[in-house]
Amino acid sequence: MKFSPWPAVLLIIAGAAYFVPQADPSAGRFGSGFDSSGSAATPTLRDPLSPATRDLFSKSRPATVQIEQLGPSENGGVQGGLGTGFLISGDGQVMTAYHVVDGAQLIRVKTLSGQVYRARVTAFDNAADVALLKIDTRSALPFLPLASREAKIGEGVLAIGNSGGDFLQARVGRLLRLGARAGQADFPQNTFEMSAPLAPGDSGGPILNASGEVMGVVSYVRVNDEGKTLTSYAVPVEESGKLVQALEAGEKRDVPAIGLRFDGQHDGLTSPSGGVVAEVVAGSPAAAAGLRGSSYDSQDQLSQLGDTITAVDGIRTRSSNDVIFEIRRRQVGDTVKLTLSRKAQSREVSVPLVAKGSINYNQ
Structure with a gap:
């Protein structure tokens, strides 16, 4: 987890955004902002779900996944982390935040039903912090459609993630701003700013509109000195957008x-x-x-x-x-x-x- 030097607030990003570090048995406890039990210091905040939102969550949840990765640490050991992703096709294409899988030696994807798949990175855009993974499956899997329209300020958003020790749970909020700039060069720019209370483990998860379309991919959050989420940010994705087209074409764009x-x-x-x-x-x-x-x-x-x-x-x-x-x-x-x-x-x-x-x- 990387912290900004900003004095008033902290912009938290893992590997260059935001996932839950997991201790490798041979490497000891890893990361900062976590208590001795390994749970996130930032609490999971939940808003009561309306009947319509709960219905949307129930329909969308089977197409979201937990992502676990293992990769090298700076001290020569091994470190890991948990993030979130979501299926965008029935044949096993998974979209997530690039920093969730950046440098990973092993990537495992776990579905709501408990099935675990090994995954490989097929495309990414490091600057945008979005990646595509592929899992091999013999049967069609549920998936989420990408947005077919532009987002609107003020509309409600539903996020599904793995923060606070949860497994694929809902977080709700509203879209506050379009085209938000991070203020740090190594964070994605032109993102959605939202009020959804996201935390470590939610990175790479979907931001859904009321129609059940994915508008964005969770990237990073802004917190205060006590670790409370102030605002959260997601990279916009649209079905016909240039970013999605490049990823589906298998492009790998590094910085x-x-x-x-x-x-x-x-x-x-x-x-x-x-x-x-x-x-x-x-x-x-x-x-x-x-x-x-x-x-x-x-x-x-x-x-x-x-x-x-x-x-x-x-x-x-x-x-x-x-x-x-x-x-x-x-x-x-x-x-x-x-x-x-x-x-x-x-x-x-x-x-x-x-x-x-x-x-x-x-x-």
């Missing part, structure tokens, strides 16, 4: 990256201000270009800050978010010129952009 981890503690506080490099991933384009991360003494105390990136292609960057935003405006295969401040000296380096998935951040 550009160069292989850096940033120092949130000193981010934007240096002189000159910029994105402070905490670590350069070995074997990455950033490493080949000679960028430097922070260094530490024998007592593991910080002895020297890493490079501070103050501009990308001449565009001033005052924080790591600015750096990521500028990089993600470009395409895999492009080359960017970074302006660095190192020990009060300015220098420039050129770095090629590669697909983020090609960089081993977990080594």
Whole structure:
């Protein structure tokens, strides 16, 4: 689970949005924002369901699934998580949030009836945080239709998810805003903002309109300092939309990256201000270009800050978010010129952009 450095609120995303970390027996308890029992600190909030909403929930629930994934952790072990997904075809196509399955070595899909399938990723759009999975089934499965019309502010929404230890339960709210921007470059942009009280485990689940069509895929939430959900966000999906068409065509769209981890503690506080490099991933384009991360003494105390990136292609960057935003405006295969401040000296380096998935951040 990744936390924003924003002081007033926290934007929570897992792997770059929002699922429940599950402890691997050999790796110990994983994640933050969870109590010692492993349940989510953010409580599951429920609104009473009207008869019409309960009927919609009962009809839609069999086409939703729980997703469990296992993948490598940053310390070389194994970590896992639970998310949500939903079937969009009778032959086993499952849509979910990309961050729920990003980097997974094993993906298991569990249906309402208790059947468990192994799944594989067939398409994804990292920037949009949406992915398609495929499970092999011998019989037709129930599925949900995607939206055939544009969403409207104020309409009621039904989410189905796995937060708070629940299994495929309902959460209701209203659509508050269209085209919401996250404010962080590594979160999906132009999302639905909703009042539905979503929490860890709901990522990748469907947002349904009153007709039972999926309008969006749950991506991330905004919470206060006490962990209470303020607003939740979903990536819009439409049956005839370009995103859905690209996924159904099997496209795999990754975001550009160069292989850096940033120092949130000193981010934007240096002189000159910029994105402070905490670590350069070995074997990455950033490493080949000679960028430097922070260094530490024998007592593991910080002895020297890493490079501070103050501009990308001449565009001033005052924080790591600015750096990521500028990089993600470009395409895999492009080359960017970074302006660095190192020990009060300015220098420039050129770095090629590669697909983020090609960089081993977990080594």
